[in-house]
Amino acid sequence: MGSNAITDRVAIVGMGCTRFGERWDMGFDDLLIEAAQGAFSSAGIGKDDVDAYWLGTVQSGMSGLALSRPLRLDNKPVTRVENYCATGSEALRQAAYGVASGAYDVAVAIGGEKVKDSGYQGLNAFPIPGDGTARSLTAAAMFSMIVPAYAARHGVDEDELRTALARIASKNHANGARNPRAQFRREMTVERLCAMPAVAGRLSVLDCAGVADGAAAAVVVRAEDAHRYTDNPLFIKALSFVSGDGRGLMDPDYDYTTFPEVAAAAREAYRQAGIADPRTELALAEVHDCFTPAELVLLEDLGLAERGTAHQRVMDGAFDLDGELPVNPDGGLKSFGHPVGATGLRMVFEAWLQLRGEAPAERRIATYGKRSLALTHNLGGYPGEMVSFVGVFGTG
């Protein structure tokens, strides 16, 4: 038992990604159409050339009709998938397996979310009828609980940790400022970020990813067919997904300084991709920085920093654009906001641009030309109870 890798059997040959943000000008249909057309033209195909579609969205539409209707797809198999904040990645995973199985020659994974129409701030989950005992904390507050726990576990002064979290936000803002698709394009100094008032624990609103509308899409084909569509396809090296058992919420051994689901997903992804040392083999990592403490812990769970050292490595600039391993070079959720169904595919879009040398010079990663692998990562849920996706993509 276990997973069987589809390493190098599937290639991405076209991608599209909308601008993320407060897209008052566009509905969900408009966003999907723009992302899909971007991917089609990138791959040099039309919608009828696609054999099957997977749509990732959490609460913007239901069933395959949410895509087949706006795109006017003619009797195509269209599946809507949902897996919390890993929804976009889940769509890609299903499309890739559809192609790898031989069932389809050309598949499209598309993800999108229209969340700004709710009239509320933050993400709001669809209410599921229950007994009224489920906690109703915001995600920001759940992730903020990492801060005192991490400080206590690793003997770090909370103010020092506060500065490291601001440094993470500052890095991602700086990257996003160079990215025309990002929602927030203003640089933020560490000092300014530290001075912001707290909204959840010690987190300020700028420790949180924004809420945004957006969509992204990928065209996938069998690896041997890839060069019929593009000279420089992106090959899928690993797709790993873990759905936790929620034990962290009940297990006294869980201490809120790690996400075991992420560590497990990463181990599996590195096994599939044959990666021994991610810190020296990856050219970039797009990680799920929904909140700054999430990125801090992810750096350790993904093996990009030793346990208890991520805050120091962040301060040293190890994950900056010109650092030893750029993390979130496109600006991350921090700058893009988080249209839940789109985020995973938006991350792959950055890998697509960076590894193919198409990222503009002002935000090109220092590792470009030296390494050829990118990692994307999503988590969904909360510390102690989450789903986690890790994907590895490469040009070679």
Added chain:
Amino acid sequence: MRGILGWGAYVPFGRLDRRQIAPALSGTRSVAGYDEDATTMGVAAARLALRQTPAEPAALWFATADPPYLDRTNATAVHAALRLGRTCAAYDAVGSVRSAVGTLRTALTSAGPTLVVASDLRTGRPGGPDEAAGGDGAAALLIGSDSDGPVLAEQVATASVTAEFLDRWRIPGEPASRLWEERFGETVYTDLGREALKSALEEAELAPGDVGALVVSGLHARAAKTVAATSGVPAEAVVDRLDGRVGNPGAAQPALLLAAALEQAAPGQVIVLVSLADGADAFVWRTTPALRDHPQPVPLLQQLDYGRPVPYLTFLAWRGMLDPEPPRRPEPARASASAALRNHDWKFGFVGSADEGGTVSLPPSPLDTSAVAMADRTGTVVTYTVDRLAYSPSPPVVFAVVDFDGGGRLPVELTDVDIDELAIGGRVEMSFRRLHTADGVHNYFWKARPVREKGV
């Protein structure tokens, strides 16, 4: 002989300094939290009443003039939170303050252990006398006989007189009562109180000088004071009405003040309770030697030493007198009736589960083999946060991950807590609360609150 097998009194953690209402006022009144109502306070008092007695109530009476629900019974939520048996009857006596002593009389003439719970929140119009004089609180008395457990104070005599006259009235739905001219009520109540007291003492074959503690309760404060002052009972035996620290908690006042008297009583002491409400009721008790072996776990008088100031505007908002800007987050949906019934033991009784290895699941897991009662367990804070974004009737939400003594972990909301009290390693206990109300459905569940030395 029937009598009192156990008692419990509960005063909420909030205190309103009356000088915030008007500089000329003095003292404090108790204030129920935004997450408290007559039902939750009644649960708190009843838990204390049941804590040290082996008796299992056969009936539960719940009295309040401020019922969270009409039509449906409020006592059933109290029954569920206390995890009383299915065959224990549970009834409300709601609306009038007098109902509280009515349930006590009923319990004294019933068979089997009967739990009497009285709980009230008193509100008046902003700036009015009832707002300042009122208080919030609850008290519970477990009534039974020697065969149910040791009787702590036996019933010696009871007397009632009933009178129809207009002193205080409130149309259903109105937030505050109206009062007739004060001297009229004082005159009528003073006569009624004296008459009931005299009848009860005669039946008991006791003289006023034999009374070791006299409690006179009633919303008409001047009448209550006059009855006590003219009763012939020595002034030092008159029990403090706690007006300066608690205020008048309406239907809860008779049992609450009786609890205060019991806390300080010695065995063999005569305690008399006179309640002035639409007539007068008098109860004569004599404490027994068993009282000596019944230390109150969380005495009322110690609860009064704790408490947190509640700003006047916050008090007004909690009572619905102010309509502040709500958080810009969707309001919670109403709890599902069928889900609540399925998960009844968890939602109301705070019962988790354990697998064969003893690992505790909160909420309980259908895969587990045994139920684990968690409501009386204390716990330790693992990590915590203050959520200024989440929807709450009174933001911010204070929240912690709690590891319970003996196993089990729950991320849970905290209540009755100051933000600067939060720390990893902090000790907490559980309290039954009303999380919110949606569509008129009160959503009851448990929260954690800091354990304070001898605090409630």
